[in-house]
Amino acid sequence: MSLPADAAAALQVFRDASGWEQRARLLMQWGERLPPLSDADKCETNLVSGCESQVWLVGQLQDGQWQFSASSDARLIRGLVALLLARVNGLSAAELQQVDLPGWFNQLGLSRQLSPSRSNGLNAVLKRMRELTQ
Template sequence: MTSVSLPAQAQQALSEFQQYKSWEQRSRLLLRWAEHLEPFPSEAQCETNRVLGCETKVWLTAHQCKGVWHFQASSEARLLRGLLALLLVRINGISATELAQLDVQDWFQQLGLAHQISSSRNNGLNAVIQRIQKLMQAPV
């Protein structure tokens, strides 16, 4: 488990997912969380912002303000949008140092989703995480 503090929205997500024990219930909740993503500008849906390594199209942007990072993402696939929403509520608003300490797999484990994510979706999430790390290393 990581020592990085849990943002309020992430705590809300964790509370919601811990209420459900079955994958069917959690998958419905995951689809509802897809609606939590911020609207992604259509002009940002370009190859420059595309995450390679995902089966479906995924776009990701990042900016840093006052020492914390804010990421925005979207996907063509609703289930993946739900996973992205859960990832972003966990990582948005934390510093690069905190983000480097964060165990994303543990986050999805806490949500009860780690064992239910298919290998292809897991590969896609790993591609998103790698892209996040790359964006954080780029000059601001």
């Protein structure tokens, strides 16, 4: 399965990074680029359960492709979620089922920095995405 353009761009940038500090800065920058969610979207219905930080997720189907928007109260999580969105936006529901989350963050060189709780949180976000596409 080929990567969405945003994901391919992210992969290139993170592969070119020369170590964890540079990757951490990139991660924060990706998080800052997330378009803000409206207050109306930051509601209980859109809150992802299973995350230590608060993460809100909304999804919309456009011409057979899913587009997700998300936000978090934690900067690092916002960055990780932004990279997850880069990986999944524009996919069909079937393609979304095939996304390998640990593999994606491993490709980005970020898997070592994912604590078990962050990993669980990101898995919860992906699980919620898959639920929305059902």
